[in-house]
Amino acid sequence: MSVDPLVIIGAGQAAGQLVASLVQERFAGRVTIVGDESHPPYQRPPLSKKFLAGEIELDRLFVKPAAFYDKAGTTLMLDTRVAGIDRQARAIKTEAGATLRYSALVIATGSRPRPLALPGADLEGVMYLRTIADVQAIRRHLEPGRRLVIVGGGYIGLELAAVAAKRGVAVTVLEQAPRVMARGVGPIVSAFYERLHREEGVTIATGTAVTGFDGDGRLEQVICDGLRLAADLVVVGVGAIPNSELAREAGLAVDNGIVVDAQCRTQDPAIHAIGDCASQSHPLLDQRLRLESVHSALEQARTVAAAICGRPAPTVQTPWFWSDQYDVKLQMAGLSARHDVVVVRGDPDRGRSFAVFYLRQGELIAVDAVNRAPEFMMSKQLIAERSQVDPAKLGDERVAMKDVRL
Numbered sequence: 510m511s512v513d514p515l516v517i518i519g520a521g522q523a524a525g526q527l528v529a530s531l532v533q534e535r536f537a538g539r540v541t542i543v544g545d546e547s548h549p550p551y552q553r554p555p556l557s558k559k560f561l562a563g564e565i566e567l568d569r570l571f572v573k574p575a576a577f578y579d580k581a582g583t584t585l586m587l588d589t590r591v592a593g594i595d596r597q598a599r600a601i602k603t604e605a606g607a608t609l610r611y612s613a614l615v616i617a618t619g620s621r622p623r624p625l626a627l628p629g630a631d632l633e634g635v636m637y638l639r640t641i642a643d644v645q646a647i648r649r650h651l652e653p654g655r656r657l658v659i660v661g662g663g664y665i666g667l668e669l670a671a672v673a674a675k676r677g678v679a680v681t682v683l684e685q686a687p688r689v690m691a692r693g694v695g696p697i698v699s700a701f702y703e704r705l706h707r708e709e710g711v712t713i714a715t716g717t718a719v720t721g722f723d724g725d726g727r728l729e730q731v732i733c734d735g736l737r738l739a740a741d742l743v744v745v746g747v748g749a750i751p752n753s754e755l756a757r758e759a760g761l762a763v764d765n766g767i768v769v770d771a772q773c774r775t776q777d778p779a780i781h782a783i784g785d786c787a788s789q790s791h792p793l794l795d796q797r798l799r800l801e802s803v804h805s806a807l808e809q810a811r812t813v814a815a816a817i818c819g820r821p822a823p824t825v826q827t828p829w830f831w832s833d834q835y836d837v838k839l840q841m842a843g844l845s846a847r848h849d850v851v852v853v854r855g856d857p858d859r860g861r862s863f864a865v866f867y868l869r870q871g872e873l874i875a876v877d878a879v880n881r882a883p884e885f886m887m888s889k890q891l892i893a894e895r896s897q898v899d900p901a902k903l904g905d906e907r908v909a910m911k912d913v914r915l
């Protein structure tokens with residue numbers, strides 16, 4: 510009798526890495542990935558960067574070429590949406606009514622754009638940016654002279670603004686919060702990005718709430734604060750919500766994501782959850798977190814592959830993230846939320862290169878590095894070591910980063 514496969518729901522970045530890690534760990538069983546998109550697992554970061562800009566081709570997005578999955582003994586069931594999990598029977602049901610039994614299940618369903626529930630949000634011309642199909646639709650509109658309004662000044666919205674502005678599109682970003690990227694970076698970095706975009710010709714309005722959209726079948730205007738802004742295209746980027754419904758309906762704990770322990774186990778020993786959909790007791794940070802980042806998806810995939818193959822859990826690194834806008838690379842490591850001191854190296858008000866460090870009781874806990882790869886790399890190490898640092902040295906460009914420890 511053949512053993513049921515390991516089934517992965519969702520064919521995204523986490524699923525692709527999980528298969529790659531299982532191959533590395535010499536997993537002997539069969540794997541089936543069930544994903545509702547038409548593509549094998551692919552990387553999303555380029556969707557708002559080089560792929561959107563037309564600088565790289567579609568095949569560069571794939572985590573692994575299709576032939577890799579064949580060779581790995583992995584079946585890709587694409588264009589197939591999973592509708593339910595029967596934990597008793599250890600089986601999943603697809604929307605088309607097929608049943609597939611599993612020996613172990615990994616939920617890697619990612620997240621989806623938070624929809625805007627506003628009048629006119631369903632008009633043609635109001636779009637979101639999450640998938641290859643979304644980019645292909647948006648790209649058609651990015652022509653010189655077109656008017657693009659981006660709702661939400663987060664990473665995705667601002668990366669799109671950068672690409673569109675370079676193409677000669679008239680871009681306006683509307684952000685409800687008092688500053689852009691408020692959920693990810695501190696005020697100094699937000700102020701820098703507002704300046705950067707203005708220098709590149711993008712209009713940014715913070716503290717501005719959109720109340721609806723208007724048009725005759727197709728989008729013509731964005732309504733905000735009683736004003737009407739003419740627009741050819743709107744892209745909404747106001748955050749993402751985890752795809753955790755399957756887990757919830759199967760009776761698993763969900764709290765802003767599928768609740769998992771440090772090894773990504775749910776309460777059901779046969780089910781793990783990884784990637785954007787998982788809310789993990791973070792092995793380093795002493796709190797439960799749902800991180801929407803490639804680094805987190807990759808680490809969780811490696812952790813689960815090791816667990817499935819009976820190997821020790823791999824070492825986990827400090828969480829990190831990046832964003833590319835124009836000629837500026839932002840690299841962030843650690844979590845700054847609980848800082849008590851901020852130190853700046855370089856001048857955020859001039860030029861395009863500086864770093865902001867976040868300390869807590871003398872310990873470096875996070876960094877936002879703007880075109881400062883050396884500061885980023887060294888900070889990652891210091892954060893992992895839980896090093897006490899000297900704020901005066903940290904802020905002094907003449908002192909090498911390797912010498913900032915106390």
Ligand SMILES: Cc1cc2nc3c(=O)[nH]c(=O)nc-3n(C[C@H](O)[C@H](O)[C@H](O)COP(=O)(O)OP(=O)(O)OC[C@H]3O[C@@H](n4cnc5c(N)ncnc54)[C@H](O)[C@@H]3O)c2cc1C
Pocket residue numbers: 518519520521522523524543544545546551552553554555556557589590591592617618619620638639640665752755783784785786800801802803804806829830831832833
């Ligand atoms: C435009 C964009 C830019 C980004 N840029 C960065 C960046 O610069 N740096 C960074 O670290 N992170 C970035 N991210 C975030 C990063 O891409 C995600 O954290 C990562 O993709 C998470 O991987 P995942 O496998 O959990 O989810 P995904 O890659 O989203 O994959 C989940 C898959 O599961 C599918 N699915 C969901 N429900 C079902 C179901 N019921 N049945 C079958 N399939 C299902 C989904 O359709 C999707 O294909 C970006 C994301 C976007 C959208």
